[in-house]
Amino acid sequence: MTSPSTTAAPGAVDPASPTWTIAEVAEEFGVTHRTVRHYEDLGLISPERRGTTRVYHRRDRTRLGLILRGKRLGFPLEEIRTIIDLYDAPRGRRSQLEYVLAQIDERREDLEQRRRDLEAALSELTEFERRCRSDLERMA
Amino acid sequence: MTSPSTTAAPGAVDPASPTWTIAEVAEEFGVTHRTVRHYEDLGLISPERRGTTRVYHRRDRTRLGLILRGKRLGFPLEEIRTIIDLYDAPRGRRSQLEYVLAQIDERREDLEQRRRDLEAALSELTEFERRCRSDLERMA
DNA sequence: CACGTTCTTGACGTTGACGTCAACGTAAAG
DNA sequence: CTTTACGTTGACGTCAACGTCAAGAACGTG
Structure with missing residues (x-):
């Protein structure tokens, strides 16, 4: 249910690292796809684009986890952005x-x-x- | 600067317990009077009225302290209300x-x-x- | 290849937490 | 007795954090 997409398609860039769709990460973290997109609008995550479609890597999932923990702690998203950007x-x-x-x-x-x-x-x-x-x- | 009002006027109800004006409590807690009134609108505090003017007692200051701590912890005001109401x-x-x-x-x-x-x-x-x-x- | 599912980009609506006037009452000070 | 400082009630504005359509594009499946 939260297993990564089977990205064995011809266009696969790096078959070693798993990827996820927006629906999968949203499901996994218990948020809506709208929320995920909102975080992207604010620059908190920046998934790869394969054509027009978003492709999420482990890095994005890590950041999403940090974002949601920050929210549980009551930080505003802007502040969360500066915090997780710090790590990178x-x-x-x-x-x-x-x-x-x-x-x-x-x-x-x-x-x-x-x-x-x-x-x-x-x-x-x-x-x-x-x-x-x-x-x-x-x-x- | 944050000392209670000198309520030794003829209309004093209980000279033993000090009272504060809205400006005083706002100043003391580092918020605006608008914020204090907003909390009253939501039922988080209910200061005494002397005529039309708000009179704050120790109880109100205690609650205001709890409200602001709740905010620092990231709780929404509605939830804060149910929490501090619990104590009373x-x-x-x-x-x-x-x-x-x-x-x-x-x-x-x-x-x-x-x-x-x-x-x-x-x-x-x-x-x-x-x-x-x-x-x-x-x-x- | 039609079809349903999942994706995309807008764009407007909503809720919470106040900010910001406007317009007015009142009480001590000069 | 007017000024000045502080108080009051609306009422509308704003910003963050999404929700909620609408209207298409892309993709696997029968």
């Missing part, structure tokens, strides 16, 4: 590498703020549950 | 308490999924930084 950014020159390292630091700050918020929310929830359970006990 | 929900009857406990469990599931996503993102980022630093070393 050129790091040839020292200046580029240092820029990337600086970006990484910003990202970490943000993620750790979120973690603090998350921990706080979870511990408040746990404390609230404790109170509820003690209430329940007193009622029995 | 009546728990008099056993059935109500059990409902609340069930809701708590759903919440926890959600938050823990987010935590997993967050941990994954952070460890990938750390691994990526390690690779970058090793690249940098080889260039020196």
Whole structure:
């Protein structure tokens, strides 16, 4: 159901690496094809074109996974784009590498703020549950 | 600057508990008064009215804090409302308490999924930084 | 080769979360 | 007593993130 397309056709470019159609990746990640196309419009993924048809490689699936995780974490798509582009950014020159390292630091700050918020929310929830359970006990 | 209004006027209802104006709470939480009013429109906060003017109590500030944390965690406002309402929900009857406990469990599931996503993102980022630093070393 | 399935590109609609006026009330200050 | 600062209610605008048609093109199958 989520197995790659049988791309053994004459026009196959690299038979070693599997490819997927838009319907397959959408199905697999639980989104609509419209969503996948929207991410492409925003430049978050750029599948190969065989003629006019989109052909998705492992790289695209990886990026789609990162996008959806970013969404679950509440990041806007524009920000997600800069984040995953970071992973593919050129790091040839020292200046580029240092820029990337600086970006990484910003990202970490943000993620750790979120973690603090998350921990706080979870511990408040746990404390609230404790109170509820003690209430329940007193009622029995 | 964020100190409560001096509500020692003749019309003071309870001089023991401090109150704030909309400008004060907005300032304090770093949002606009429009945002605060929007949250009221959606029923996330319901400040007292003295005449036509809104008067904010500690309870409202607490809720506003929860709202903004929920936003930082990427929850939609409607969902945030059900969450913070949960904390104020009546728990008099056993059935109500059990409902609340069930809701708590759903919440926890959600938050823990987010935590997993967050941990994954952070460890990938750390691994990526390690690779970058090793690249940098080889260039020196 | 007709046919249904899957793909494509627009283009407009919708929902959430506010921003941004306009037009007006009110209360302390000069 | 007018000014000025802050408050109020609409109502419309905007931006992100898609949903939802419409109208074709391409492709395997009977």
